[in-house]
Amino acid sequence: MKNNIRVERAIKNITQADLAEQVGVSRQTINTIESNKYVPSTVLALKIARVFGKTVEEIFTLSEED
């Protein structure tokens, strides 16, 4: 699964730590999601999308191996 959290964060001008605090996880978790090492749960994906005011599909997309 791919995501464009890093881009969205740059647009909104917030750090990983800010995003982590707003969705209630650790900074490490946001970091591993951004580098595609960890796939978030649906709940967390929805929370992240809500922070950016977008739908989940606009932020997370399936990759070829999924």
Added chain:
Amino acid sequence: MKSRFLFPYWCRYLGLVLILVHIPIVMFKKDLGFDLHGAPGSDLFNSHHLFFMTTTLLMAIGLFLVAFAKEKIEDEQILQLRLDSLQWAIYVNYIILVISLIFTNDTEHILFLNLLIPLVFFIIRFRWKIFQNNRLIKE
């Protein structure tokens, strides 16, 4: 997501203290007058058995608290790492158990290994994964 059945964060330090207290007691057990794991064939609750029981419990409870204390931020990734590490620990434990059952008949040490390995391996694997994630963030 809520993790259930975990000890509060400070229990990790309590656990470490228990383990640290246990080490010198076992190291100097000869000086304290206990040189056996329990004199063979003797009654329960003699001094050797009590010593063995107390030190083993001290260590097991210490490891247990360290292994199952909450992290500062207990999120879903930590939960997954915990579960993953637990699976690894059980695998390693049973592999060693099977090997030692085949190649030895020293049941006392097998019991002791069986008591230690799941918790020790779990702690090492879990901490290693957290360390890796922390290192990743600094890059």
